[in-house]
Amino acid sequence: MGIITAVRGLASFDGVSHLPRAVMAALKPLDFHIHLSQKNEPLDAPPGVRFYADALDRLREHRSRRKDLPNEFWRDEINGARYCAIAEKNGQIAGVLWIYPYPAKRPFLVLAPGDSEISAAYVLPEFRGCSLYRPLGFFLRRWWLDSHGGRIFAVAASNSPITLNILPRNGYRHVATLRRNSLFGPRFHTAQVLPRHDLSQTALRTADSPL
Numbered sequence: 001m002g003i004i005t006a007v008r009g010l011a012s013f014d015g016v017s018h019l020p021r022a023v024m025a026a027l028k029p030l031d032f033h034i035h036l037s038q039k040n041e042p043l044d045a046p047p048g049v050r051f052y053a054d055a056l057d058r059l060r061e062h063r064s065r066r067k068d069l070p071n072e073f074w075r076d077e078i079n080g081a082r083y084c085a086i087a088e089k090n091g092q093i094a095g096v097l098w099i100y101p102y103p104a105k106r107p108f109l110v111l112a113p114g115d116s117e118i119s120a121a122y123v124l125p126e127f128r129g130c131s132l133y134r135p136l137g138f139f140l141r142r143w144w145l146d147s148h149g150g151r152i153f154a155v156a157a158s159n160s161p162i163t164l165n166i167l168p169r170n171g172y173r174h175v176a177t178l179r180r181n182s183l184f185g186p187r188f189h190t191a192q193v194l195p196r197h198d199l200s201q202t203a204l205r206t207a208d209s210p211l
Contacts, residue, residue, distance in 0.1 A: 031158040039171030043135035053143035072122035085140035095123040112191035114150035
């Protein structure tokens, strides 16, 4: 996702008044922590919750009935995303999680063939505390690996402590750190990460090291 696309997305879905603050925050350097999925274990859905894979059409149906969904529910319109999983609780849209497979252009990663990135997870405020985030992530990962294979990466910023804490609990392993701001800077090439059985045998370079 390029800078122009990101700015357009913010303006379209969060309003122009939010742009100056968002741009200033995006220019602040942060550590972006790259994680690789290591496990593929299912988690049971909470009571009253159903998960749906390859759910873009179903998500669009929900959007036609509910116009106040935040931009995380519109990534197909913002940056051309094609694949998502959604959570419904008692028939209402509750959460979404997107996955971007190679050759998708990602802001922090250069994906190698067979690699994918999960991104833009969101649980609506009225459904937080219902234990949706973790099982939705496990559900999407199991569906994707069973149907497509490959490897799944995730990126968490240093100012997102909740995400940083959840990723290891969800079976992700930290493999590199990228220092830059949100809008532009170096990207990490996932091809640097060796196959899983070789991870313990190499010291991975930081993402801003020369290739």
